[in-house]
Amino acid sequence: MKIGTVEIPNRFVLAPLAGISCTAFRMLCKENGAGLIYTQMIDADIISEKTSEKVKQFLNIQDAERPVTVQLISSEKNVLVKAIQAVEEFADIIDLNVGCIEEDYLQKGCGAALLKDLPKLESIVRAMVKATEKPITAKIRIGWDNQHINGVTVGQLLENAGVSALSIHGRTVDQGYAGKVNWTIMKQVKEKLHILVIANGDVKTYRDGLALLQKTGCDLVMIGRESQHCPWVFHEKPVDIKQQILRFIELYEQYENRQSPVEVADHVFWMLRDFKTSEDTKKVHLIQTIPRIKRYVNRLQQEQ
Ligand SMILES: Cc1cc2nc3c(=O)[nH]c(=O)nc-3n(C[C@H](O)[C@H](O)[C@H](O)COP(=O)(O)O)c2cc1C
Structure with missing residues (x-):
């Protein structure tokens, strides 16, 4: 096409x-x-x-x-x-x-x-x-x-x-x-x-x-x-949401000119919509550096 x-x-x-x-x-x-x-x-x-x-x-x-x-x-x-x-x-x-x-x-x-x-x-x-x-x-x-x-x-x-x-x-x-x-x-x-x-x-x-x-x-x-x-909506293979978010952060750190923790936190929060956890994911907006956001994502526990 x-x-x-x-x-x-x-x-x-x-x-x-x-x-x-x-x-x-x-x-x-x-x-x-x-x-x-x-x-x-x-x-x-x-x-x-x-x-x-x-x-x-x-x-x-x-x-x-x-x-x-x-x-x-x-x-x-x-x-x-x-x-x-x-x-x-x-x-x-x-x-x-x-x-x-x-x-x-x-x-x-x-x-x-x-x-x-x-x-x-x-x-x-x-x-x-x-x-x-x-x-x-x-x-x-x-x-x-x-x-x-x-x-x-x-x-x-x-x-x-x-x-x-x-x-x-x-x-x-x-x-x-x-x-x-x-x-x-x-x-x-x-x-x-x-x-x-x-x-x-x-x-x-x-x-x-x-x-x-x-x-x-x-x-x-x-x-x-x-x-x-769900940036993964373009296919139907199963995904690990945490891995997708970590990949987003990696791409952001590597390519983005702005390096804004606020922007990263917004995307992380949006992508966590379907991630089942007892944590209040809104708290990601309080984190002030990108490495800390990454640690926060790494520590999130998924519930069954
Ligand atoms: C937050 C937001 C920003 C958008 N920005 C644009 C834009 O810059 N240009 C545009 O043509 N449409 C824009 N749209 C419309 C979308 O491209 C799309 O046409 C619309 O959301 C319907 O598709 P969807 O149901 O898949 O979301 C925007 C929509 C939303 C919700």
Whole structure:
């Protein structure tokens, strides 16, 4: 399977997750079998000549996690074209966020607000495609609300504008993260398009992922929130949660620029969700150095 010229080794994709997708987390998902890794969204407005090196350092993409999609958010095509020039050196694929529902972004006409302004969306995407040799993709929702479901129209517009693949979160903006994911619309989008379509929403296990692929006919499946707790959701082999956490810390110590105990503690706490222990795992947030967090994890006793 290829997005543009980029070979994708399997059908499972790590979703963009702002505030979660640090380098070590992305690498752990890759080690557990994710075939395509998205970075969290980067606000194109903050990328200027001065800051482009900072963005590179912040994303800190390692060869071991490739292929990697760098996601951008903005509603200004000139800003996006500039941002593309700043990230294309280290991005394999560049994605436009057309699904974000944060009020600040919606008010600026960014993210899912573009689902309501199709001429603007089209002109932005055409400019992005023209600006680079790298494949451009987009991530959308199925529509604004139940009365305005336009996933198929938006998908066709994006395909005509030259995107190489599309990911679709099967909810409306109005739904936020609640209610059911609409598999029918994802299926219709896949049926109408010729490019690769990535289905997204509520996948909790590897098997859920296979079922979503089967039910929608989509080419790939993207996993978001579950990967925060289980970066091993990309396969179904049994895992030792403690070993996974220790591996995360090892990757973090080796690759992360920030070396922040707070960030490590957050990830450890998230990954301990399914680890049965009588300890109050919230206490990990009180630990102030990474070596001590490691010792804490090593000492945790699993209950049967
Ligand atoms: C904490 C958090 C951060 C997210 N950050 C992004 C982001 O940066 N870009 C984006 O397109 N979607 C973002 N999303 C949406 C997810 O990529 C995904 O579309 C959504 O969570 C549905 O998939 P899931 O049910 O597998 O989580 C975020 C979601 C969450 C919960």
